[in-house]
Amino acid sequence: EAGVAQSPRYKIIEKRQSVAFWCNPISGHATLYWYQQILGQGPKLLIQFQNNGVVDDSQLPKDRFSAERLKGVDSTLKIQPAKLEDSAVYLCASSRTDTSTDTQYFGPGTRLTVL
Amino acid sequence: AQSVTQPDIHITVSEGASLELRCNYSYGATPYLFWYVQSPGQGLQLLLKYFSGDTLVQGIKGFEAEFKRSQSSFNLRKPSVHWSDAAEYFCAVGARSNTGKLIFGQGTTLQVKP
Numbered sequence: 001e002a003g004v005a006q007s008p009r010y011k012i013i014e015k016r017q018s019v020a021f022w023c024n025p026i027s028g029h030a031t032l033y034w035y036q037q038i039l040g041q042g043p044k045l046l047i048q049f050q051n052n053g054v055v056d057d058s059q060l061p062k063d064r065f066s067a068e069r070l071k072g073v074d075s076t077l078k079i080q081p082a083k084l085e086d087s088a089v090y091l092c093a094s095s096r097t098d099t100s101t102d103t104q105y106f107g108p109g110t111r112l113t114v115l
Numbered sequence: 116a117q118s119v120t121q122p123d124i125h126i127t128v129s130e131g132a133s134l135e136l137r138c139n140y141s142y143g144a145t146p147y148l149f150w151y152v153q154s155p156g157q158g159l160q161l162l163l164k165y166f167s168g169d170t171l172v173q174g175i176k177g178f179e180a181e182f183k184r185s186q187s188s189f190n191l192r193k194p195s196v197h198w199s200d201a202a203e204y205f206c207a208v209g210a211r212s213n214t215g216k217l218i219f220g221q222g223t224t225l226q227v228k229p
Contacts, residue, residue, distance in 0.1 A: 004158065031215055042119070042205050042219030043159070056216060091158060100147045100209035101166055104217065106158030 002026065004107035006092050012113045018080035021110045025073070025094030031055075032069055033104060034077050035091040043091055049075060050098045079112075087114045117142050119208050119220035127226040128196050136191040136223050138206030147209035148189040149217065150180055154202045162204075165189065176200070201227045 005024040013019050025032050030051050035043035046065065048056040052072040060067070064083070069075040079086055089109040095102040118141040128134055140146060147166050151159040163174025170182040180191045189206060203224050207217040 033215070040221065042207070042221050043217075044219070045216055048215060056214060093158075095215060098215040100211065100215055100217075101164075102215065103161050103164070104215070106151075106160070108156065108158045 004092055004094055004105055006090075006107035006110055008110055009108065010111050010113075012115065013082055015084055015114050016081040018078065019082055019112060020076055020078045021090050021092075021112075023075045023077070023092030023107060025075075025092070026105055029094035029096055029105075030072070031095045031098045031102070032075050033093040033095075034067055034075070035093065037089040037091055037109070039088070046077070046090075048098070055098060082112075082114045084114050087112055117146065117208055117210065117218045119206050119218055121204075121206055121220035121223050123223045124221070125224045125226070127228060129228045130198050131195050134191075134193045134196045134200070134225070136204050136206075136225070138189045138191065138220060139187050140189065140206070140208045141187065142208055142210075144211065145184065147211065148180075148182060149207040149209065150174065150178070150189075150191050151205045151207060151219075152176075152202050153205065153222075159205065162191070196225075196227055198227045198229065201225055 032049045034046045037043040046060045049069040067077045091109045092107045093104040095104045120139045149164045150162040153159045203222045206220040
């Protein structure tokens with residue numbers, strides 16, 4: 001079974017530029033999560049999708065971050081414009097359902113550096 | 116509010132020695148508890164999880180964890196560490212409501228000395 005795929009693996013941009021990350025979850029997984037992991041910290045949930053609907057985006061900085069999962073499969077997370085403090089690893093995870101007992105499977109992440 | 120504290124930022128143990136990584140949580144009821152491991156350049160991998168029942172849970176790679184309600188703790192243990200166990204370890208708590216949301220601790224980096 002293929003795991004969660006993410007691209008690109010690394011991205012370096014200047015502040016105020018825009019950037020987009022892509023995630024393809026495990027086939028059949030209805031729930032998709034985007035986490036932000038700042039160096040030295042644990043992952044923090046940015047947004048959670050159930051199929052193509054948003055379940056939780058309470059910690060997403062909506063003035064600059066946006067995410068979509070139009071067909072209920074893969075997802076894109078965008079930052080526009082980027083700030084220095086957005087430098088982090090962006091992790092995508094998926095699970096079969098949105099119940100807390102379902103294991104979340106994580107992708108390798110995209111490491112973003114904002115200069 | 117839910118929170119997770121991992122008191123040790125960095126731990127060094129010798130290969131073959133025993134290991135215990137500490138995790139304390141704050142939650143209004145009994146939460147779901149998880150331990151994940153992250154190797155360099157890799158995503159997080161689930162080691163084990165606790166939902167209910169037996170408070171000692173077994174996981175992959177020879178790890179186990181014990182839920183202690185009175186201490187609000189869920190410490191991870193391994194009797195004999197291997198060099199390949201060097202990684203970052205995260206404790207996480209999930210709500211019993213069906214949201215799937217996890218709150219992670221800040222992580223403990225494990226270094227293994229030969």
